[in-house]
Amino acid sequence: MSNQITGAQSLVNALEQAGVDVMFGIPGGAILPAYDPIYDSKIRHILVRHEQGAGHAATGYAQATGRVGVCIATSGPGATNLVTPLADAHMDSVPIVAITGQVPGPAIGTDAFQEADIRGVTMPITKHNYLITNPLDIPKAIAEAFYIANSGRPGPVLVDIAKDALQKMTDYNYPTSINLRGYKPQTEPNAQSIRDAAALIAQSVKPVFYIGGGVIKANAAKDLLKLAELVGAPVVTTLMARGAFPDSHQQHLGMPGMHGTVAAVTALQKADLLITLGARFDDRVTGKLSTFAVNAKIIHADIDPAEIGKNRYADVPIIGDLGPTIRALIPAVEAEFKKNQPDLSTWWRQMGALREKYPLGYNEPSDGSLSPQYVIERIGALTGPDAIYAAGVGQHQMWASQFVKYEKPRTWLNSGGLGTMGYAVPAAMGAKVGAPDTPVWAIDGDGCFQMTNQELVTCALNNIPIKVAVINNESLGMVRQWQSLFYQQRYSNTDLHSKRIPDFAKLAEAMGCVGLRCESKSDVDKIIKEANAINDAPVVVDFSVHRDAMVWPMVAAGTSNDDIMIAKEMAPDWDSQEL
Amino acid sequence: MAQHTLSVLVENSPGVLARVASLFSRRGYNIDSLAVGPTENPEVSRMTIVLNLEGHALDQVSAQLFKLVNVIGIQEMKSANSRQRELLMVKVSNQGSRSEIEELAKRFGGQIVEENSTSVVVEAVGTSKELATLLAELKKYGVKELVQSGLIAIESSDTTLAERTLQETGLASSESHSQTEDYQN
Numbered sequence: 001m002s003n004q005i006t007g008a009q010s011l012v013n014a015l016e017q018a019g020v021d022v023m024f025g026i027p028g029g030a031i032l033p034a035y036d037p038i039y040d041s042k043i044r045h046i047l048v049r050h051e052q053g054a055g056h057a058a059t060g061y062a063q064a065t066g067r068v069g070v071c072i073a074t075s076g077p078g079a080t081n082l083v084t085p086l087a088d089a090h091m092d093s094v095p096i097v098a099i100t101g102q103v104p105g106p107a108i109g110t111d112a113f114q115e116a117d118i119r120g121v122t123m124p125i126t127k128h129n130y131l132i133t134n135p136l137d138i139p140k141a142i143a144e145a146f147y148i149a150n151s152g153r154p155g156p157v158l159v160d161i162a163k164d165a166l167q168k169m170t171d172y173n174y175p176t177s178i179n180l181r182g183y184k185p186q187t188e189p190n191a192q193s194i195r196d197a198a199a200l201i202a203q204s205v206k207p208v209f210y211i212g213g214g215v216i217k218a219n220a221a222k223d224l225l226k227l228a229e230l231v232g233a234p235v236v237t238t239l240m241a242r243g244a245f246p247d248s249h250q251q252h253l254g255m256p257g258m259h260g261t262v263a264a265v266t267a268l269q270k271a272d273l274l275i276t277l278g279a280r281f282d283d284r285v286t287g288k289l290s291t292f293a294v295n296a297k298i299i300h301a302d303i304d305p306a307e308i309g310k311n312r313y314a315d316v317p318i319i320g321d322l323g324p325t326i327r328a329l330i331p332a333v334e335a336e337f338k339k340n341q342p343d344l345s346t347w348w349r350q351m352g353a354l355r356e357k358y359p360l361g362y363n364e365p366s367d368g369s370l371s372p373q374y375v376i377e378r379i380g381a382l383t384g385p386d387a388i389y390a391a392g393v394g395q396h397q398m399w400a401s402q403f404v405k406y407e408k409p410r411t412w413l414n415s416g417g418l419g420t421m422g423y424a425v426p427a428a429m430g431a432k433v434g435a436p437d438t439p440v441w442a443i444d445g446d447g448c449f450q451m452t453n454q455e456l457v458t459c460a461l462n463n464i465p466i467k468v469a470v471i472n473n474e475s476l477g478m479v480r481q482w483q484s485l486f487y488q489q490r491y492s493n494t495d496l497h498s499k500r501i502p503d504f505a506k507l508a509e510a511m512g513c514v515g516l517r518c519e520s521k522s523d524v525d526k527i528i529k530e531a532n533a534i535n536d537a538p539v540v541v542d543f544s545v546h547r548d549a550m551v552w553p554m555v556a557a558g559t560s561n562d563d564i565m566i567a568k569e570m571a572p573d574w575d576s577q578e579l
Numbered sequence: 580m581a582q583h584t585l586s587v588l589v590e591n592s593p594g595v596l597a598r599v600a601s602l603f604s605r606r607g608y609n610i611d612s613l614a615v616g617p618t619e620n621p622e623v624s625r626m627t628i629v630l631n632l633e634g635h636a637l638d639q640v641s642a643q644l645f646k647l648v649n650v651i652g653i654q655e656m657k658s659a660n661s662r663q664r665e666l667l668m669v670k671v672s673n674q675g676s677r678s679e680i681e682e683l684a685k686r687f688g689g690q691i692v693e694e695n696s697t698s699v700v701v702e703a704v705g706t707s708k709e710l711a712t713l714l715a716e717l718k719k720y721g722v723k724e725l726v727q728s729g730l731i732a733i734e735s736s737d738t739t740l741a742e743r744t745l746q747e748t749g750l751a752s753s754e755s756h757s758q759t760e761d762y763q764n
Contacts (some may be wrong), residue, residue: 119594120594120597121603123597123598123607124601124602125595127648128647131593131594148648180648181590181651182589182590182647182648182649182650182651183648304646305642306639306643306645306646307641308642309636309639310639311636401632502662
């Protein structure tokens, strides 16, 4: 009996044994027993200002490092405040573990104070979850949670622990191995599928690499580079895959999708083969599905069998980890190419012409006010491809994906699937904690920033010197853009009046950060350099930008990729293209 | 109508039924019937799910279901090589037609199991189709109350679902489960 410890101590021991070095959280009644041993633990606990911040910080940490991010909250409202980040991490396949306190076992189901059925609530938005009422089960649940979160297709796992289970005395046994009979991710690809894929590649004269976030999750960017150069085909990287393939590479056509480049969107549309690696045929990429890449055969490689055939039939499905998959494809393609290597020169001539004719660009506002695209472009250019960029959701997010040039995986963090406004500041905080020596910019909108900026207090107090660019167009810009295009410029409830209320620079100062302001083009470089030079405090720059700037190109929701517009009511000049 | 019967082995742990139900609801799959019960292994429960898959591929449903950590194995039960039965209990008005009702029940392998002053309870086990026919015929006497179980099914062959699933999930060998292999081929 003398070796017994509390359930709370068992939890902290298990977290330490799982390799946790940092967690983001807020204490409260039901989780309070756990916070006592946390006080003595070597795990760094960062006290956030809102549980949503803890969740996104865990996500940012995980995205930047590839390690499991951890957040912790109390029962009821603490737990429900984690719902948005859990759903976000689920959509973007980010490995995080959330620990929540629950009311004591005997009180569960009685509508006790601060009781919420968080296991029930989060069932559809977690990869798996647990409700622990017996302290003996704590180490096993923690070990399994970390294993499930970071294996197979990564995702969030929630462990809800009843308060009395944390208080009771228990034996501590951390499992030496994990065997879940219902969970055996297949990592090695089927050899026949690899041969079939290689054969298709060797027959294709219009192939395109359709690269999704799975390549980054699988740490397979270097393998991809080799395969792509071997095949010689155009490469497109989705919003979740920016950085999986260098933007500077001549085979890269940019991002496909609703705000993709003309060349990337058209390459997918006109291809005879999509080599799909870790992507999921999301509606923002395919546009109207029935008109998507109608002449293309599909190779679809993913670790999640349920993605195969979900939206688009796969001619050659490959289930497995993308690392082994791509490494197996390389010799298989080499063998096929010895027999027959297709000539891609016509295809490249067409795609090269499109890339040249329709580069990403923007017009400076005629009234001399600041162009948001210019600001973002300069942040990327002056800070460089080694930095990490986290965006919120909306116009600034699309511009940050278009005008910052990414060369490396895990340098671009955003909320792709769920589209969570308010993601940027806490995610940047988590990323900076995970990569303290790397400059981290949050490129945020004035709408997003007002959802989660309180975490700047956390940053200021915990020596987490992130930089935040508030791309302030005084409105919910992307919604306003849709109102401009589809609702006859009726700007219903999109004007935030955030020119001076709040005063973002003053707000930043009040939160212990450096607050800067930029209103003219001539100051942009100077102020970005000033922000980049500050490494002992978080910095917020309020960039006051033109409000009518729009994100182009655009494939309107529900329409075909063939109807891509390069500006308002302006389609590419297809007739002059030989496609 | 694309109706399929799936036998699903799941961990006998709290919340499993909710996970399965939540998945079907979220993805818009229609359940015609669902039966859950114990198996020869106390750690494992078995669900028999009859699905009406209008516009959804069975492969996709199985793959989504298999993503649940508590789902151990899935197999489609085909009528050609499995025995599929439901239980029907129906309270029918008895206005002097007891012998007719009894005759009818017997024709479907059923019987009268309760008798009251103005009604009888007919119980029968059969395929969905047989029970539907029986019910249609009972309607002319006046159906007062109807209870019907979900369908349960067992494969005719010598092996058990658990044995096949153990191999598929790699417990019997170190191979990965063949569930996903099927999707590859």
